[in-house]
Amino acid sequence: MTPMEKFGPNGVDMAPEPLYAEAQASLAHSTAGSQTRASSERHAACSCGQLRLRVSGDPVRVSICHCLACQRRTGSAFGFQARFRADRVEVTGRSREFLRASDEGENRTFRFCPECGATVFYTTAGAPELIAIPIGAFADPDFPAPAFSVWERRMHVWVQAPQDSHRSP
Numbered sequence: 001m002t003p004m005e006k007f008g009p010n011g012v013d014m015a016p017e018p019l020y021a022e023a024q025a026s027l028a029h030s031t032a033g034s035q036t037r038a039s040s041e042r043h044a045a046c047s048c049g050q051l052r053l054r055v056s057g058d059p060v061r062v063s064i065c066h067c068l069a070c071q072r073r074t075g076s077a078f079g080f081q082a083r084f085r086a087d088r089v090e091v092t093g094r095s096r097e098f099l100r101a102s103d104e105g106e107n108r109t110f111r112f113c114p115e116c117g118a119t120v121f122y123t124t125a126g127a128p129e130l131i132a133i134p135i136g137a138f139a140d141p142d143f144p145a146p147a148f149s150v151w152e153r154r155m156h157v158w159v160q161a162p163q164d165s166h167r168s169p
């Protein structure tokens with residue numbers, strides 16, 4: 001627990017998920033806990049199916065984030081997302097943007113379907129070469145498990161991160 005914890009105007013953690021240096025590092029080696037599905041293709045979509053993604057290859061990083069901003073965004077206990085290289089992601093359909101700046105001033109842009117409101121992907125100014133996709137958009141229970149668990153000081157008490165994941169407070 002750090003004395004430098006910061007909160008936004010609504011009591012929401014405004015700090016970013018501290019992951020991009022790690023994401024860069026993890027480009028070099030395979031993601032722990034993930035199943036290799038070489039040259040695989042995956043499809044993600046919003047609730048109504050208007051906004052769709054086609055993704056090729058394996059994710060660079062699969063993580064869960066327990067921060068309050070992710071809880072607000074997802075309506076769930078934690079965010080669960082995968083990062084892919086942007087050039088591996090093909091977007092079809094209309095989206096609107098919601099921009100949220102972290103306390104460090106880094107913009108993250110969430111793209112959601114204007115019809116059903118589901119966020120299907122987002123990007124961060126600090127790592128424009130990566131696109132993050134909420135795992136739920138894949139509707140795939142076989143998606144690889146998260147290798148990283150971050151913001152655990154905001155983790156709901158009943159949640160247990162995967163034992164072999166890299167965990168940070």
Ligand SMILES: [Zn+2]
Binds near residue numbers: 048051
């Ligand atoms: Zn939709």
Ligand SMILES: [Zn+2]
Binds near residue numbers: 017065067068069070
């Ligand atoms: Zn988060």
